[in-house]
Amino acid sequence: MKIALFGKNFADNRFFYFQQLIEKLESSSIELMIYESFYNFVKERCIFSKPPRLFTSYHQLPGQADFMFSIGGDGTLLDAITLIRDSGIPVMGINLGRMGFLSSISKDEINQAVDAIINGEYILDKRSLIHVETPQHIFGEINYALNELTINKKEQEP
Numbered sequence: 049m050k051i052a053l054f055g056k057n058f059a060d061n062r063f064f065y066f067q068q069l070i071e072k073l074e075s076s077s078i079e080l081m082i083y084e085s086f087y088n089f090v091k092e093r094c095i096f097s098k099p100p101r102l103f104t105s106y107h108q109l110p111g112q113a114d115f116m117f118s119i120g121g122d123g124t125l126l127d128a129i130t131l132i133r134d135s136g137i138p139v140m141g142i143n144l145g146r147m148g149f150l151s152s153i154s155k156d157e158i159n160q161a162v163d164a165i166i167n168g169e170y171i172l173d174k175r176s177l178i179h180v181e182t183p184q185h186i187f188g189e190i191n192y193a194l195n196e197l198t199i200n201k202k203e204q205e206p
Contacts, residue, residue: 055119
């Protein structure tokens with residue numbers, strides 16, 4: 049099984065939980081891929097038994113990752129969606145912050161959640177993915193949203 053890890057940064061007192069996740073995944077023979085900028089954040093504070101594969105974009109994930117774990121809060125999970133897009137890769141949010149609605153796995157449930165994924169004992173919560181296209185390509189490649197988007201009226205210039 050191949051799992052991609054995505055995150056941004058988190059408080060120093062949360063590294064213990066991230067290390068716990070790495071140890072659980074590695075002891076379960078999970079092949080790890082880590083978002084490069086996130087790896088640069090954690091590599092000095094965490095121990096990996098072997099260097100993980102790094103990724104930097106959406107194009108490196110389809111066919112290479114079976115799951116993505118978003119490490120952080122709801123904002124981090126929403127950012128992870130821009131990497132997953134329409135690939136069909138399931139995302140599990142591990143909340144290292146205070147409260148998460150989308151990132152519902154708490155830091156104290158990491159081992160149980162990984163066991164459930166490995167054993168196929170989970171239910172996918174389907175969400176709508178919205179893809180927006182504009183003639184001017186104002187969104188660039190990040191033109192995906194999860195469940196909702198907001199359209200604001202802009203005054204036309206003369």
